[in-house]
Amino acid sequence: MDVALLHGLLLLLILPVLLYRYCATFHYFCKVTFFNLWVLAMATLLSPFAAIRGRCVENMKLLCAAIRPLKHLYGIKIEVLGAEHLNLKEPYVIVCNHQASLDLMGMVEVIPKRCVPIAKKELLYMGTVGWACWLSGIIFIDRQRTGDAIDVISQTAETIRRENLRVWIFPEGTRNQSRSMLPFKRGAFHLAVQAQVPIFPIVISPYWDFFSSKEKKFTPGTFTIRVLPRIETRGLSPKDVPELTETVRKTMVDVFSEMSSNPCRDWPAELPLLPSTGATKGTDGVWHDEDTTGTSD
Numbered sequence: 556m557d558v559a560l561l562h563g564l565l566l567l568l569i570l571p572v573l574l575y576r577y578c579a580t581f582h583y584f585c586k587v588t589f590f591n592l593w594v595l596a597m598a599t600l601l602s603p604f605a606a607i608r609g610r611c612v613e614n615m616k617l618l619c620a621a622i623r624p625l626k627h628l629y630g631i632k633i634e635v636l637g638a639e640h641l642n643l644k645e646p647y648v649i650v651c652n653h654q655a656s657l658d659l660m661g662m663v664e665v666i667p668k669r670c671v672p673i674a675k676k677e678l679l680y681m682g683t684v685g686w687a688c689w690l691s692g693i694i695f696i697d698r699q700r701t702g703d704a705i706d707v708i709s710q711t712a713e714t715i716r717r718e719n720l721r722v723w724i725f726p727e728g729t730r731n732q733s734r735s736m737l738p739f740k741r742g743a744f745h746l747a748v749q750a751q752v753p754i755f756p757i758v759i760s761p762y763w764d765f766f767s768s769k770e771k772k773f774t775p776g777t778f779t780i781r782v783l784p785r786i787e788t789r790g791l792s793p794k795d796v797p798e799l800t801e802t803v804r805k806t807m808v809d810v811f812s813e814m815s816s817n818p819c820r821d822w823p824a825e826l827p828l829l830p831s832t833g834a835t836k837g838t839d840g841v842w843h844d845e846d847t848t849g850t851s852d
C-alpha cells in the first residue's frame with residue numbers, strides 16, 4: 556500500500572516534468588502562465604514602492620526593470636537597431652507593431668526616458684497590474700467609446716508638450732500575429748499632428764520561429780527591433796492624418812516583410828533604415844528623416 560502510494564506520488568511529480576518536456580501545448584501554457592504570474596508578482600511587490608512616489612512617469616523605470624529579466628528566463632535574445640534615433644530632447648510619438656504580450660519584453664529594451672504607453676482600459680482592472688500601470692502614468696483608453704478615447708488623446712496632445720513626454724502607441728489597436736499588420740487606428744497620428752511632434756516608427760520582427768499562440772509554440776529564440784528615423788508632422792493638419800497613417804503603415808509593413816524574409820539578422824546598424832518607401836515624402840513636403848544622433852538627454 557505504502558509502495559503504491561509512493562509510486563503514485565512519484566508519478567504525480569514526474570508527470571508535469573514529462574509533459575513540460577514532451578507536450579508542446581503544456582509547455583506553452585506553463586510559459587505563458589509564468590509570464591503572467593511574473594508580471595502579477597512584480598506589480599504586487601513593486602507597486603507599494605511606486606505608490607510612495609505617487610502617479611508619475613518615473614515609475615516606468617521600475618516597471619521596465621521588473622520586465623527586463625524575463626528575456627533571460629525565456630532564453631530570448633533581442634537585437635536593437637537604430638535606437639540612436641530616439642535621442643531627441645523634444646516630445647514625440649512612437650508607433651509599434653503589436654504581435655503579443657511578449658512585445659512588453661521588446662518595449663522595455665528600447666523605451667526612452669519619460670515615455671508612457673497608451674493601453675486598453677481593461678488592464679486597469681487586472682488587480683495590482685492595473686495599479687502598477689496607473690502608478691507608472693500609463694494612459695488608458697476605452698476602445699469601445701471612440702469619443703472618450705479621442706478626448707483622452709486630445710488631452711494627451713497638450714500634456715506631452717507641457718510635461719515633455721513621449722507616448723508609445725500600438726496603432727493596430729489589438730494583438731495581431733498574422734503575416735502582415737492590421738489597418739492602423741488613427742489616434743496616434745492625430746496625437747502627433749495635434750501636438751506637432753515627430754513620429755518614430757518601431758518594427759519588431761516576427762516571432763513566428765519561436766512563438767505562436769495559435770500553434771501553442773514557445774521556445775527560446777531571437778527577435779530584432781528596428782527604430783526607424785523620425786517622421787516630421789510640423790505643418791500637417793488633421794486632413795493630412797489619413798495619408799500620414801497610410802504612409803507610416805506602408806513603411807512599417809515593408810520593413811516587417813524585409814525582416815521576415817531575411818531572418819539571418821545581419822543588417823548593419825547604419826543601414827539606411829527608411830529607403831524610398833515614402834516616409835520622407837510629406838503631403839506638403841515637410842517630412843524628413845534627419846539624423847538625431849548626439850542630442851541625447
Ligand SMILES: CCCCCCCC/C=C\CCCCCCCC(=O)SCCNC(=O)CCNC(=O)[C@H](O)C(C)(C)COP(=O)(O)OP(=O)(O)OC[C@H]1O[C@@H](n2cnc3c(N)ncnc32)[C@H](O)[C@@H]1OP(=O)(O)O
Nearest residue numbers: 598601618621674675687701704708728740741742743745
Ligand atoms: C511599478 C512597477 C510594476 C511592474 C509590473 C509590470 C506591469 C506591466 C504590465 C503592462 C505594461 C503596459 C503595457 C501597455 C501595452 C498595452 C497595449 C494595448 O493596450 S493596445 C490597445 C490600446 N491601443 C489602441 O487602441 C491604439 C490607439 N487607438 C486609437 O488610436 C483609435 O484611433 C481610437 C481608440 C482613438 C478610435 O478607435 P476606432 O476604432 O474608432 O478607429 P479609428 O478609425 O482610428 O477612429 C475613428 C475616427 O475617429 C478619428 N479620430 C481618432 N483619433 C482622433 C483624435 N485624437 N482626434 C480626432 N479624431 C480622431 C479618426 O480619424 C476616425 O475618423 P475618420 O474615419 O478619419 O473620419
Ligand SMILES: CCCCCCCCCCCCCC(=O)OC[C@@H](O)COP(=O)(O)O
Nearest residue numbers: 591594595655656659681682684728729730
Ligand atoms: C488579477 C489577474 C492578473 C493577471 C495578470 C496578467 C498580466 C499580464 C499583462 C500583460 C500585459 C501586456 C499588454 C498587452 O499585450 O495587452 C494586450 C492589448 O495590448 C491588446 O489587447 P487585445 O489583443 O485586444 O486583447
